[in-house]
Amino acid sequence: MPEPTFTFPVIGVLRSCFRAKFGIPRQPGLILEATGAIELLPPYDQPNAVRGLEDFSHLWVLFVFHETIREAWKATVRPPRLGGDQRIGVFASRSPFRPSPIGMSVVRLRNIRCGHGKVVLEVDGVDILDNTPILDLKPYLPYADIVPAATGGFAAAAPAAEALPTSFTPAAEAQAKAIEKRFPGFMELARKVVSADPRPAYQREPGRIYGVFLHDYEVVWKAGENSAVIVDIRRASPL
Amino acid sequence: MPEPTFTFPVIGVLRSCFRAKFGIPRQPGLILEATGAIELLPPYDQPNAVRGLEDFSHLWVLFVFHETIREAWKATVRPPRLGGDQRIGVFASRSPFRPSPIGMSVVRLRNIRCGHGKVVLEVDGVDILDNTPILDLKPYLPYADIVPAATGGFAAAAPAAEALPTSFTPAAEAQAKAIEKRFPGFMELARKVVSADPRPAYQREPGRIYGVFLHDYEVVWKAGENSAVIVDIRRASPL
Numbered sequence: 001m002p003e004p005t006f007t008f009p010v011i012g013v014l015r016s017c018f019r020a021k022f023g024i025p026r027q028p029g030l031i032l033e034a035t036g037a038i039e040l041l042p043p044y045d046q047p048n049a050v051r052g053l054e055d056f057s058h059l060w061v062l063f064v065f066h067e068t069i070r071e072a073w074k075a076t077v078r079p080p081r082l083g084g085d086q087r088i089g090v091f092a093s094r095s096p097f098r099p100s101p102i103g104m105s106v107v108r109l110r111n112i113r114c115g116h117g118k119v120v121l122e123v124d125g126v127d128i129l130d131n132t133p134i135l136d137l138k139p140y141l142p143y144a145d146i147v148p149a150a151t152g153g154f155a156a157a158a159p160a161a162e163a164l165p166t167s168f169t170p171a172a173e174a175q176a177k178a179i180e181k182r183f184p185g186f187m188e189l190a191r192k193v194v195s196a197d198p199r200p201a202y203q204r205e206p207g208r209i210y211g212v213f214l215h216d217y218e219v220v221w222k223a224g225e226n227s228a229v230i231v232d233i234r235r236a237s238p239l
Numbered sequence: 240m241p242e243p244t245f246t247f248p249v250i251g252v253l254r255s256c257f258r259a260k261f262g263i264p265r266q267p268g269l270i271l272e273a274t275g276a277i278e279l280l281p282p283y284d285q286p287n288a289v290r291g292l293e294d295f296s297h298l299w300v301l302f303v304f305h306e307t308i309r310e311a312w313k314a315t316v317r318p319p320r321l322g323g324d325q326r327i328g329v330f331a332s333r334s335p336f337r338p339s340p341i342g343m344s345v346v347r348l349r350n351i352r353c354g355h356g357k358v359v360l361e362v363d364g365v366d367i368l369d370n371t372p373i374l375d376l377k378p379y380l381p382y383a384d385i386v387p388a389a390t391g392g393f394a395a396a397a398p399a400a401e402a403l404p405t406s407f408t409p410a411a412e413a414q415a416k417a418i419e420k421r422f423p424g425f426m427e428l429a430r431k432v433v434s435a436d437p438r439p440a441y442q443r444e445p446g447r448i449y450g451v452f453l454h455d456y457e458v459v460w461k462a463g464e465n466s467a468v469i470v471d472i473r474r475a476s477p478l
Binding site for chain 1: 243244245246247248249250251261265267268276283285287288289290291292294295296297298301302308314315326328329330331333337338339340341343345358372374375376377378379380381382383384385386387390391392396397418419433
């Protein structure tokens, strides 16, 4: 008997500041400067389809982990929150490597733009890769989605926002400030993404150089013992 | 150009006390006596795949609205919470009639049973129809999924739990008590399901008789002006 499956349409595409997987926050809402725009695709790009959504502060985005969809499924995964060396069940994790690679993130709704035949939702606090296919959008319903009694396994507390306190060299700070004109909040975005310490748990050599791709730029930073310095910000061509 | 789509496997089936759509709570968590069991399907039925899930009190169930999947998509819907006569955008609603008919419910995890080649998750507070195909399970992460600042549009408050205070006739109460031996909590389940007033908003004739299917029984009740009485509970053949 063939394995049962279901097929769903892509209703939109999310454009985000994250042009590569490395550096993406491990959950949504951690970095409000992480902005995105959800563009509805035809035939879903009708202002009527989002009527009333403006009354909600937050919404759920159901999306496809399209960068990992070709990977084989494994029963256990090693979440970064457990140091990367402990295995837990894939259904006990939010890993993108799952049998049905559907992601689910709550984002803040900043604005809805309708016009020129387009419907675009501007959102904040995304943890989603640029160009991600969107399957569904739903309003966040506080009375149903907030479960005050819930207790939380391995990830009971939010990851440390300042795991790796981050500063800029004077040159990089000047570069970031110039970029602010085009992407307001860029400096805070870069600082927070690096501060969250996106390095794999097994990689801890001080002095190593990394790059994270934010908007149209590569933010180059150097890891210290317990801190990081952003040393350069360069224009990056799309990956 | 063909519309882009993605296909996902069914990783499990949810058996629930709700044998028909009428009477299902309008969000999860409202009726804890509403029990379900998620049975993982091969090749996902491995104890390893849920390892560590027992440390979480609640989990997200991503499922297919399989009863409505054949319906044509409409840009607007009429949520019962708005009295059924006001239209809002489908993406501003949690309606099952959506372009990608994927449901998302948080349920309480009561127990995990592994053995005899099966993996079964016993859950409480379901709002999901019996035999629903499951696409994914994820732990509920309080730090990420609880958004204290969220404000909530048309559904800011939970629906009234006691919209239609409900009592039993002596005969129906005796029937419910007998069923308790097989399905503990049945009496509360029946009372709460009817109390939530599952009637369509446009249907308000006192004296009308309704039936809701719970476990293997049809609970027959009579609507009054501002209350209801459960008058009979009969064995029902599966629908």
